[in-house]
Amino acid sequence: MEGILLLCVALVMIISSGITGTATTTYPDFQQLHVKQTIDASTNKLYKEEKEEEESGGRWKVKVVHRDKIFQRASHNNSKSTSSNHVFHARINRDVKRADSLIRRLLGNNTNDQLGVNSAKDLDFGSEVVSGMAQGSGEYFVRIGVGSPPRSQYVVIDSGSDIVWVQCQPCSQCYHQSDPIFDPSRSSSYSGVSCTSTVCDRLQNSGCHAGRCRYEASYGDGSYTQGTLALETLTFGRALIRNVAIGCGHMNRGMFVGAAGLLGLGGGPMSFVGQLGGQTGGAFSYCLVSRGDVAAAGSLEFGRAAMPVGAAWVPLIRNQRAPSFYYVGLSGLGVGGMRVPISEDLFRQTELGYGGVVMDTGTAVTRFPTLAYEAFRDTFVEQTANLPRVSGVSIFDTCYDLNGFVSVRVPTVSFYFSGGPILTLPARNFLIPVDDKGTFCLAFAASGGGGLSIIGNIQQEGIQISFDGANGFVGFGPNVC
Template identity: 55%
Template sequence: MTQMAKGRPLSFWAVFVLATFTTLPLNLCRNLHPSTTTLLDVTSSLRQARNVLSSKPRTTPLNHQQEEEEEEAQHTSSSIVLQLHPRASIGMPQHWHHTDYRSLTLARLARDTARVKSLASRLDLALNRISKSDLKPVDLKIEQQQQYRYEYGVQGIQGPVVSGTSQGSGEYFSRVGIGDPPNQLYMVIDTGSDVNWVQCSPCADCYRQADPIFDPASSSSFSPLTCDTSQCRSLDVSECHNGTCLYEVSYGDGSYTVGDLVTETFTLGSTKIDNVVIGCGHNNEGLFIGAAGLLGLGGGSLSFPSQLKATSFSYCLVDRDSDSSSTIEFDSSLPPDVVTAPLLRNPQMDTFLYVGMTGLSVGGDLLPLSESLFRLDGSGNGGIIVDSGTAITRLQTDVYNSLRDAFSKGTRGLPRARGFELFDMCYDLSTKSSVEVPTVSFHFGEGKELPLPAKNYMIPIDSNGTFCLAFAPTSSALSIIGNVQQQGTRVGFDLASSVIGFVPNKC
């Protein structure tokens, strides 16, 4: 693999230590006197909800000027920088099938529920120590034009790629060059997955994507992997066909990708990276519509950061209904005003990225909860992961109930509305232009606190003024910080020092 440019920036840890001493008075003041309420701009939120359906997003790949802007961003940094787009900024015709924002919200929540169930299912498989031999395909059918299809005896092997604004919970995309010469393709970023893959021709069964299907014959750097390679053995499930390693990633909603495990050249801005392990999918099914494939940002050995040998990466998720963009950066440092927390790893599941969270506060008051409700224990149970693909934060039932009850007390003056799907705390704000709501904050120990903007937990479910508290309970021991709560915050993972950093308003 090509080495990164010399002259790495300071590590996250160095920045964190500096921030501790240079910003202590400000942070201490904020923690001693937390803001008890936060302003929700009702008018702005509803305007954006209406615009996401009335406007027709871009349905073609980036134009030449946009490609040049992304390459220029790469040249101005010693780290690797990619543009990050919400699905709404790419757009597909399926997006226009929703006639109102309520139906769009229903689709998002349905897809989000499928993802959460699948993440929990995959963790259960790991904790129950189901071996790879138990997950081996019982029937591999090789048909004409490499038509691959596995049938599993066990389901839920990998978290599903949710379908974004048009169908589900708001995916985020980066533009990546694959092959030599590079083919520019939109790739979903997903911190809950490790295996990178792209749709390939010949295509036995491919869903619709914004770019042409990748043709391996057009690339001089395309190279299949054999079955005896360590990368092939790292897969949850693999099979051999004529000495070539075949892969399948199966998602909890019935979606899947199947094909050859290969190495390819990736081009990120002006940087070329050779021999990246990627799945070349000839049979792909599901609601990945729009993206050419997936860029796995999880903690496993096949994930993109692991293959880059990156010591850190960060991303900032813009509003899921917007047409703006931000960046995903590898080996870059965070600003001094970062709020830090431990980055924890599950010995039974190396994919998921856990945050050392200790509590929640509502309206400036810590909820009366034991820290054990947020803790990852020695056997791999519990804990809370940071996930770019899950939309709505899921909390253990006791934690959620405490949060909901405290928030309810703090909003007694607001008119209530009926519950909606997984939301049971909703409000009729149709006559309001803005409202004050209790501040919800995440706490990470040592007095560190991350207050959330009101729009990150009070979200519209229709365009008529119904807003709901965007948290939900889960019966699983696994809790998840979703992308709605991450919006507008740069989330950084210092892999070398095992630290997560949060920097608000840094998109």
């Protein structure tokens, strides 16, 4: 044993790296999980944070919030149940559909060419990231401006999607969103894309109506958006990004309730990151605040200046079957400071592009292939034999009754990445509350098929994560949020 790490409200993350030749950082075998959690449900702070901008080192940072935070404000005028049970089950139901949709997308082959955006060189900017979990849409939101003059809108950030879109007037079918629906007729910078444009040709599902390019995007739970492709100005803090290809959705349905649309951050050329191209070097960084802290906000930054010094860098792996996804090399898992006996082959891509490990902001719960998950889970159960077990909840089969406990001693959980880095998670990133009765569950599950592993946003929370697309790396740390 190397000691005990206290984990209360502050996040704890230990990263050791063998890539740079630095000495390996030691980490404890056990942590204390703080069971009694307090949540600041104040909504006044949200309005203040929406207006805050931060400039640091020549880059603009915008805030990221979890969807729970938006719902705290909306719930005052909504009779829908806001209990922990309702929120949890709604989230897991969405998450199951999300994970299934990622697996199904591997059956297709989505390739596109690079787009360009008319904007300043060496662009560095960002936004706050917030969450809107119980609103019925993606897990994390950012606040951006759309059009000229800019209309503030919440959009879902999605590292597994390649399209940017918002609901638009006239709207033949739209879901409820927190802000007024965007009206392109009131924007001086809105410009529809013609059917003959090369931009239209690069859409995976494009069509033509009255000489204008039509787009369509569907999601795993039956949600979809359809409308007109356009070039528009987006505003992040004080940074104006002109001629961004966005979908102006006139017919939309599904899980995006609360947000105005979606900001695709995937690896393909039609994503926001892909359209910026060399102007930011495919570089962006985010920090997702804990789902339980509705008074806090994370951040999303774009540009080379957002790349941190001192991070543990892991190579990105390309998959031609799914160029939008960010794959990383995972070699193994650790529990209590000991490596679980799992074959590395379970985490590798096949020659046909199946399997592998994807990092995804839109999936909450991390999934592993069944054999890997069962070995990992069984090891965790062996090291928590002193904790009272209860029946599984939803997709979680490893749960504990911690009612009455102030804190408990739990083994650490670690990801072993190919090349040497080890990411040891904070306790609240893997043992999470699922109701108001003190039930906590191990926040991992077996993947539904295809051998795909997904590192979800619960495990990413509180950790600075940076993507360096130009050089092909993803970094963890060194900062926490």
